[in-house]
Amino acid sequence: MINTLLICGGGGSEHQVSLRTADFIERQLCELEEVALERVEMDGNGRLTDRHGQVRRLDQDRMLRDENGGAWEVHYVIPAIHGYPGETGDLQSLLDLFGIPYYGCGPEASKICFNKVTTKLWLSALGIDNTPYQYLSSREPEELAKASMALEEWGQVFVKASNQGSSVGCYKVSSTQELDRALEQAFALSPYVLVEKCLKVRELEVAVYPYEGKLVITPPGEVCAPAGSFYSYEEKYSDASRAVTHVEAPGLSEAQVSWIHEAARRAFVGLQLKDLSRIDFFLTESGEIYLNEVNTFPGMTSISMFPKMMAHAGHDFRRYMANLIRAAVNRQS
Ligand SMILES: Nc1ncnc2c1ncn2[C@@H]1O[C@H](COP(=O)(O)OP(=O)(O)O)[C@@H](O)[C@H]1O
Ligand SMILES: [Mg+2]
Incomplete structure (x- = not known):
């Protein structure tokens, strides 16, 4: 046993x-x-x-x-x-x-992927495209000025607390007043804050995991936030969620899928992830593909994408877990 x-x-x-x-x-x-x-x-x-x-x-x-x-x-x-x-x-x-x-992942990979700023530094080091951003380390005037300039240049931005998930501490901002408030809230939640260019995107994601000795990267799935909104905590988990998900995103070209797969593989291997991850991408209106984030422990609720994408790929969650548990315990003894 x-x-x-x-x-x-x-x-x-x-x-x-x-x-x-x-x-x-x-x-x-x-x-x-x-x-x-x-x-x-x-x-x-x-x-x-x-x-x-x-x-x-x-x-x-x-x-x-x-x-x-x-x-x-x-x-x-x-x-x-x-x-x-x-x-x-x-x-x-x-x-x-x-x-x-x-x-799951070890402490180092977990920490890197949980911090949205650190993740970006690693992605860039690995040659993986990610959304344009500014980084704020404090609420000093020169740091806040970076945020104002970003808003001015990009018109609309996402302010994100660096060390949060599930859309907590994540604010879509279009005006200076909203910016001040969002920065205040984000800094209350984490020591670093990211100000990202707001893009019009399709949200694609892949599940990545080892299965019977091979690293599997599933076909990209898609989450569609309701019009005018984004993929917020509510939309992710509430029973009244209006978000629509596709276990396989419709209409992607072969080149787009292989681009996503290549970036996901590079991230998984380069960051030394282990056992599982859900890697999320943005496909912009003009066709750029950005890696948005690496989730080292993605949700597995009844409406979550990771288990759905695994099932869609024809893989059995029980068998996957049994193999991982057996292998880890064998290595130990
Ligand atoms: N730069 C962006 N442009 C457009 N939408 C964004 C951007 N960044 C985040 N979003 C929206 O906000 C959601 C949450 O942001 P995300 O970075 O994934 O944080 P979390 O770790 O909380 O999931 C995304 O799923 C997407 O709907
Ligand atoms: Mg996310």
């Missing part, structure tokens, strides 16, 4: 979404005979509780302990946490320290 610990929640702005992702993973894994699954929810202080509300603690000797002296040896961890401290790589650092193998 491989004792697998599913850690979800995290206490941040994406806590609830993480629980839904964990539900999906749990449903898949409970059908695997060789996997014994325990699920714990983490709060904002790193405290773990199990499904009975009992406090649990993961110790350096890889034991998951309860308050009655019970202990369960952990062989593998699934950090199902969007945002801090899972998708940001912090929990993975601790797991590395304890020597417990886990699902």
Whole structure:
């Protein structure tokens, strides 16, 4: 038996979404005979509780302990946490320290991809096109002037807190008043802020993962935000979402698909990603293709693209997970 610990929640702005992702993973894994699954929810202080509300603690000797002296040896961890401290790589650092193998990217790749500024530096270093931007490191007048100039030059911009996901801290801005407010809100959420040129785009994304010894990059899927809006937190997760998704984007040319595949491969390999990622692209009206972001732990709710694109590619999530868990635990022993 491989004792697998599913850690979800995290206490941040994406806590609830993480629980839904964990539900999906749990449903898949409970059908695997060789996997014994325990699920714990983490709060904002790193405290773990199990499904009975009992406090649990993961110790350096890889034991998951309860308050009655019970202990369960952990062989593998699934950090199902969007945002801090899972998708940001912090929990993975601790797991590395304890020597417990886990699902997904290591701390370094996670950290790089979670910071929208750092991601851009890496993308440019890897020769992957990304949207024009300005970067603000403080609210000093000369930094704020960069944002005003960007708005003037581009007419409309996206202000983004650098260390957030799920469209939290992401604002579409068309006027100076909106800019001031957006910068204030973004700086309240993260130490760095990105001001990006707002483009009229189609939003394409690929799932990237190893399957039976090969790195798979799926055909691009597409999310269509409702007219006049963008792909906000609401549109991503609410039941009333008006966003339309296509598991395979219609009407792309072969050249466009291969361009996207080449960029996705370069990002996955160059950033040393592991096990999974959803890589998001913008296709602009004039035909440029920009890599928007790399999600090292994409959503896996019932309406999420990663599992849908994997299924569409004819791959079985259960088999994929079983292979990863088995291989990681074998490497360990
Ligand atoms: N430069 C841009 N031009 C047009 N739309 C954008 C731009 N940047 C972001 N968006 C819109 O905002 C959404 C969220 O931005 P994104 O950078 O993907 O942040 P998050 O990490 O929160 O998903 C995108 O899915 C898209 O709808
Ligand atoms: Mg996004």
